[in-house]
Amino acid sequence: MERTAFISTTIPYVNARPHLGHALEFVETDAYARFMRTKLDDVFFLTGSDENALKNVLAAEAAKMSTADLVARNARAFQDLQSALRCVPDHFVRTSVDPLHLAGATAMWRRMEAAGDLYPRDYEGLYCVGCEQFYEPVELVDGRCPEHLTEPERVREQNWFFRLSRYQDDLLKSLESGALVIHPETRRNEVISFVRAGLADISVSRSATRARGWGIPVPGDDSQVMYVWIDALTNYTNALGWTADDPRYQRFWADATQRVHVMGKGVIRFHAVYWPAMLLSAGLPLPTDLVVHGYITAGGRKLGKSLGNAVDPDDLIARYGARAVRYALLATFAPFGDGDVTEERIVAAYNTDLANGLGNLVSRVTSMIGRYRGGVVPAGSLDGGLGPAVVTAARAIDSAMTGYDHRAAIQHLNTLVGQANAYVDEHAPWHLAKQAEEADRLDTCLLHTAAVVRALAALLRPFLPDAAEEILVTLGQPASYRLDPGTWLSGMAGTAVEKPAAIFPRIDTPAT
Numbered sequence: 001m002e003r004t005a006f007i008s009t010t011i012p013y014v015n016a017r018p019h020l021g022h023a024l025e026f027v028e029t030d031a032y033a034r035f036m037r038t039k040l041d042d043v044f045f046l047t048g049s050d051e052n053a054l055k056n057v058l059a060a061e062a063a064k065m066s067t068a069d070l071v072a073r074n075a076r077a078f079q080d081l082q083s084a085l086r087c088v089p090d091h092f093v094r095t096s097v098d099p100l101h102l103a104g105a106t107a108m109w110r111r112m113e114a115a116g117d118l119y120p121r122d123y124e125g126l127y128c129v130g131c132e133q134f135y136e137p138v139e140l141v142d143g144r145c146p147e148h149l150t151e152p153e154r155v156r157e158q159n160w161f162f163r164l165s166r167y168q169d170d171l172l173k174s175l176e177s178g179a180l181v182i183h184p185e186t187r188r189n190e191v192i193s194f195v196r197a198g199l200a201d202i203s204v205s206r207s208a209t210r211a212r213g214w215g216i217p218v219p220g221d222d223s224q225v226m227y228v229w230i231d232a233l234t235n236y237t238n239a240l241g242w243t244a245d246d247p248r249y250q251r252f253w254a255d256a257t258q259r260v261h262v263m264g265k266g267v268i269r270f271h272a273v274y275w276p277a278m279l280l281s282a283g284l285p286l287p288t289d290l291v292v293h294g295y296i297t298a299g300g301r302k303l304g305k306s307l308g309n310a311v312d313p314d315d316l317i318a319r320y321g322a323r324a325v326r327y328a329l330l331a332t333f334a335p336f337g338d339g340d341v342t343e344e345r346i347v348a349a350y351n352t353d354l355a356n357g358l359g360n361l362v363s364r365v366t367s368m369i370g371r372y373r374g375g376v377v378p379a380g381s382l383d384g385g386l387g388p389a390v391v392t393a394a395r396a397i398d399s400a401m402t403g404y405d406h407r408a409a410i411q412h413l414n415t416l417v418g419q420a421n422a423y424v425d426e427h428a429p430w431h432l433a434k435q436a437e438e439a440d441r442l443d444t445c446l447l448h449t450a451a452v453v454r455a456l457a458a459l460l461r462p463f464l465p466d467a468a469e470e471i472l473v474t475l476g477q478p479a480s481y482r483l484d485p486g487t488w489l490s491g492m493a494g495t496a497v498e499k500p501a502a503i504f505p506r507i508d509t510p511a512t
């Protein structure tokens with residue numbers, strides 16, 4: 001039986017260019033997808049752009065361009081950022097133009113309607129245009145949106161409503177049984193409390209006039225377009241072609257061992273409550289895992305264009321390189337907490353762990369094999385003693401990544417780098433090389449350190465895929481090499497090692 005999984009980022013609004021918070025979610029999800037691929041037969045990684053939002057219409061009006069042009073231009077900027085950071089999704093869904101999405105959202109509406117779950121009703125509420133969300137007065141901070149710090153508008157109109165209240169018990173069952181797991185557990189507990197407190201029906205359409213005619217029309221009601229959540233959330237199954245008998249839907253959703261959504265904490269309710277309830281209404285399987293990351297902050301506040309403190313990831317990449325930015329996001333941010341970003345932090349993580357740590361290890365091991373053994377990894381007959389460290393690190397990384405903790409995984413990887421560097425210092429091959437009777441010990445030391453470097457490259461792959469391949473190529477190994485801790489030494493002796501390249505050149509500390 002084939003084992004497959006689905007994993008997605010949320011689809012960001014594309015009313016502006018991406019900020020560093022988007023970059024964090026992209027690299028986290030890409031790293032999780034690459035890790036899952038080492039364990040499963042196939043993984044589908046989905047990302048995209050949420051284009052049918054009023055926010056996009058307002059941004060286009062301000063920029064004096066058509067909404068279609070604005071979303072196309074900005075969606076491209078998000079795709080370019082993903083490429084720069086070596087995030088390689090299987091599909092990028094654009095919700096205003098993807099025919100599978102339009103068909104899927106419409107079919108989802110019809111299914112929910114057929115289930116008796118959609119009905120028209122008058123609605124009046126406090127609406128934040130930035131969030132495209134109605135807020136209860138109690139949710140506001142000093143009368144302002146907690147995300148945007150702006151005052152919401154009072155809006156009254158007739159909408160279609162979804163009978164969310166009908167799914168309260170089924171949702172609780174899924175959450176409490178662990179059929180739907182929310183990481184971390186504190187978020188799971190928040191969601192369970194929210195559902196237990198009672199679910200009110202939610203508005204799932206808005207007037208086509210207020211939406212400026214932009215959005216997916218409600219089937220059978222031209223006066224309304226779908227409200228952002230039914231439209232946006234269904235992208236996950238729509239992109240797999242669930243209405244079109246697409247084999248990808250069966251393989252990566254219906255039959256998948258895991259269906260994972262990665263998201264920021266601001267949209268957890270929509271993914272943990274509204275989306276599963278919609279799936280229950282339509283009779284489709286629920287996601288299995290929701291991974292909720294925190295926010296990158298500046299002085300303790302969330303990054304965002306509307307707050308005027310956005311950090312441009314393209315600037316950081318231009319200054320320090322994509323490798324340093326991707327590494328810092330994965331190595332220094334706690335997966336479920338908030339954290340401030342500074343350029344000093346990016347540079348320090350890169351220089352300490354990669355330039356001085358792993359990079360130095362690769363360089364000294366390949367240089368010594370060149371100098372003492374003509375560039376060919378020798379066969380060693382003795383036990384080098386590093387095997388247990390490799391097995392321990394591989395297990396610890398596996399366990400950390402299974403729990404979506406990329407930072408802990410990288411810490412375990414760096415522990416093994418430290419152990420390997422210490423091993424080289426302790427065995428001092430430069431002394432062994434001067435004594436003919438120590439040839440066996442020198443061979444063993446070189447073989448074992450080369451094999452540890454190869455293991456490290458394989459373990460590094462989810463986090464820095466390009467660097468991992470460069471290290472493997474330097475070692476004369478196939479770029480696709482996968483680590484099996486039980487046979488971590490096999491196939492290493494006899495390979496020709498290239499002259500060491502500077503895989504992690506030092507970055508100059510930013511001027512203060």
Ligand SMILES: [Zn+2]
Pocket residue numbers: 128129130131132145146147148149
């Ligand atoms: Zn808001």
